[in-house]
Amino acid sequence: MSDRDFAATLAKGLDVLACFEQSAQNLTLPEITRRSGLDRAVVRRLCLTLTRCGYLEEGETGLRLAPRVLTLAGGYLGGLEVGRVVQPILRHAAEELDMEVALATRDRLQAVYVDRAAPASARVTLGFGIGSTLPLLHTAVGRMLLARSGPEVLDAALAARPAPRYSEATETAPERLRAAIEAAREQGYCIARDEFELGAAGVAVPVGALGQTPFVLATTASVNAFDDPARLDRVLDILRQSALSIGRVRGGR
Amino acid sequence: MSDRDFAATLAKGLDVLACFEQSAQNLTLPEITRRSGLDRAVVRRLCLTLTRCGYLEEGETGLRLAPRVLTLAGGYLGGLEVGRVVQPILRHAAEELDMEVALATRDRLQAVYVDRAAPASARVTLGFGIGSTLPLLHTAVGRMLLARSGPEVLDAALAARPAPRYSEATETAPERLRAAIEAAREQGYCIARDEFELGAAGVAVPVGALGQTPFVLATTASVNAFDDPARLDRVLDILRQSALSIGRVRGGR
DNA sequence: CCCACTATGTGCGATTATCGCACTTTTCGC
DNA sequence: GCGAAAAGTGCGATAATCGCACATAGTGGG
Numbered sequence: 368m369s370d371r372d373f374a375a376t377l378a379k380g381l382d383v384l385a386c387f388e389q390s391a392q393n394l395t396l397p398e399i400t401r402r403s404g405l406d407r408a409v410v411r412r413l414c415l416t417l418t419r420c421g422y423l424e425e426g427e428t429g430l431r432l433a434p435r436v437l438t439l440a441g442g443y444l445g446g447l448e449v450g451r452v453v454q455p456i457l458r459h460a461a462e463e464l465d466m467e468v469a470l471a472t473r474d475r476l477q478a479v480y481v482d483r484a485a486p487a488s489a490r491v492t493l494g495f496g497i498g499s500t501l502p503l504l505h506t507a508v509g510r511m512l513l514a515r516s517g518p519e520v521l522d523a524a525l526a527a528r529p530a531p532r533y534s535e536a537t538e539t540a541p542e543r544l545r546a547a548i549e550a551a552r553e554q555g556y557c558i559a560r561d562e563f564e565l566g567a568a569g570v571a572v573p574v575g576a577l578g579q580t581p582f583v584l585a586t587t588a589s590v591n592a593f594d595d596p597a598r599l600d601r602v603l604d605i606l607r608q609s610a611l612s613i614g615r616v617r618g619g620r
Numbered sequence: 621m622s623d624r625d626f627a628a629t630l631a632k633g634l635d636v637l638a639c640f641e642q643s644a645q646n647l648t649l650p651e652i653t654r655r656s657g658l659d660r661a662v663v664r665r666l667c668l669t670l671t672r673c674g675y676l677e678e679g680e681t682g683l684r685l686a687p688r689v690l691t692l693a694g695g696y697l698g699g700l701e702v703g704r705v706v707q708p709i710l711r712h713a714a715e716e717l718d719m720e721v722a723l724a725t726r727d728r729l730q731a732v733y734v735d736r737a738a739p740a741s742a743r744v745t746l747g748f749g750i751g752s753t754l755p756l757l758h759t760a761v762g763r764m765l766l767a768r769s770g771p772e773v774l775d776a777a778l779a780a781r782p783a784p785r786y787s788e789a790t791e792t793a794p795e796r797l798r799a800a801i802e803a804a805r806e807q808g809y810c811i812a813r814d815e816f817e818l819g820a821a822g823v824a825v826p827v828g829a830l831g832q833t834p835f836v837l838a839t840t841a842s843v844n845a846f847d848d849p850a851r852l853d854r855v856l857d858i859l860r861q862s863a864l865s866i867g868r869v870r871g872g873r
Numbered sequence: 874c875c876c877a878c879t880a881t882g883t884g885c886g887a888t889t890a891t892c893g894c895a896c897t898t899t900t901c902g903c
Numbered sequence: 904g905c906g907a908a909a910a911g912t913g914c915g916a917t918a919a920t921c922g923c924a925c926a927t928a929g930t931g932g933g
Contacts, residue, residue: 368753371912374669375890376920377633381673388695397880405921411882416627420634421728424833433729437734440693441751443685448834450747458789462740474687480748481690485741487715494703495749496735498694580677624883628919630893650909659893664910 379405380413384422387432395429440498449482453613457484460609464602466586467493470507470574470613473516473581476524477501478509493587504528504544505537507559507569508585514552515573515581521548536561548607556603558593566590568600572606575614584610632658637675640685645802648682659779693751702735705869713862717855719839720746723827723866724761726769726834729777730754731762734835746840757781757797758790760812760822761838767805768826770835774801780821789814809856811846819843823852825859837863 371545386394386402394402399411414430417423424433426573444450453470461468461484469483478501483490495501503509503524513521525541538544549556549572570593573586584606639647639655647655651661667683670676677686697703706723714721714737722736731754738745748754756762756777766774778794791797804810804824813821823846824838839860847853 372665372668373672373890374629374666375628375632377666377669378628378673380630380633381670382625384692384792387881388691392699407881408883408922409920412625412920413627413630415625416630417634421624422634431699432692434696434725434732434734435694436689436696437732437751438641438727438753439637439685439689439751441689441732441749441753443689444749444751444770446640446645446684450745450749450752452747454745455743458738458745472687474691477686478693479690481687485711490708492707492711496694496697496703496707498690498692498697499703500691500694519685534621561662611901624919648909660910661893661912662891665891 378412379403380417383410383413384417384432387423387430393426393429393431398429400526407538428443430539438579438594444481447481454484456609456612457482460484460488460584460586460605463605464586466602467589468584468586468606468609469495469508471501471512471571471583471585473503473512473520474500476503476520476527478503478506478512478583502531502533502563505531505533505559505562507557507571508583510544510548510551510559511557511571511573511585512581513548514557515583533563534561534565536565540566556606558599560590560593568593570602570606572603572610574610582613584613629666632656633670636663637670637685638664640676640683645677646684651682658808667829681735684868689770697734697750700734701869706735707737708866710735711860713737713837713839713858714739716858717839719841719845719855721837721839721859721862722748724754724765724824724836724838726756726765726773727751727753727774729780731756731759731765731831731836736797755784755786755816758784758786758812758815761803761836762825763797763804763812764810764824764826764836764838765834766801766834767810770849774798779873786816787818789818809859813843821846823855823859825856825863827863835866837866 376471382403383399386399396411396414399414400407414423418425418507421433421435423430447453452620457468457470458498465486467483467485467489470481470483471478480495480497480499483496501508503513513524525544531537538547556570556572558568558570567587569585569587569616573581574584584614586606594600629745635656636652639652649667652667653660656663667676671678674686676683676686698826700706708789710721710723718739718741720736720738720742723734724731725734731751733748733750754761756766764775776798790855808827809823811821811823819842820840822838822840824836827835827837839855839859
């Protein structure tokens, strides 16, 4: 490769690992070969290495991620003091709102949940937990993140979108998406209804100071939960208060 | 290196990543060099590569893990259906017991939390969440895992232990540790008091069939919470019931 | 029952990416 | 402003990687 300061083998190995991010099922060697576009023999050797290092393990039908990736994530979460600090704040907010509350940040062109809390009353979980990803363009979380990221990220998101159409209400016009994100930046919060999943709505507020890695605090509910302005105000109030608490502790990061 | 099917560069890059697992703080290049034992120039190039691939990011003082590792963990958790299936079961158990309940597995020579739930009444969290690690030898979780793992793992754990002494009650005699683990295997549960942290006790039961990757379900409470045999029975009962539910769903894995 | 197709294992020579030393530049603490 | 630690970089030798090619095994359909 061209760059002398770039370890191609490492990058390829990471690409192989990344194949497991989306379809979490066991992947066979040929499947990985297809996804990664690498040579079959190379994939085999990289997978052997990843297995030996503990990042992959052999399942019945193919390879899958090993618990090792969790300890890595644990390192990240530990650095943010998610366990001691963030979790109680989220729990408190979730109870007060009686809704799911999540802290999210951005990984490339998607939003990713950093932590999450559900109220005790919730009998059903939505299936989104730590490490779950959401699209940037069509969720409140994502748009608030975009509003806090550099313009190049928004451009990339708009350019890369492979015609995602999650529901009939999904907004696809670039200029209207830009407008929605601009509005979120100015208002200091973002709300989205029906776009990612019919019947669901989300509200997101920013966490921490501008210029840092953007984090947002968000809550999800059924689509009409935020229709009453007074109710929405209350939600925003509690979210912002929690965001403040988290931002204070996270401090310099 | 010797083996033709081993990508040394990838392994080194993963070693660099692994440096961030423990001390979650920002690491400087010289610090990583020291920990990994690699050449300074190599570390620099590997870190550059890891940063470009999104696994590390630059902080104020040095490098740190990027949210990317969370999406990897999300892949692992998604494959286990932790979000939809495990989480509700844990929540239910936590409420019924009014104690923290966690699902854990083994990563090399440590236990790692896969998921966790706390009862609504809990005002304080212990700071252990997804990806947190515990020692194998001195916790109920760890011993139950060892009881379900191959003997070579136990031997390795006993051999590798760098004289860990978490409290005055920490058991260090190898033969007594073996006995405790043997007892856990036969009893079908494990209990440990005061050994990892004074004032704390844990109970663990196995999840799923033998011969698979071992998982355990565990709960933690203050040291005397399990003194009453009737209470302990109730705890075991609920844990085992939950373990059954999880094991049923997890099926072949 | 056999054949075609897909998955898998692996040897080996050419290539080229990696290593790690050495030198330079920058930053930081005192 | 000085010394020390950190960071950036060029380059040649080395050895690791690549990826083709050949060989083998398993699977499902005709």
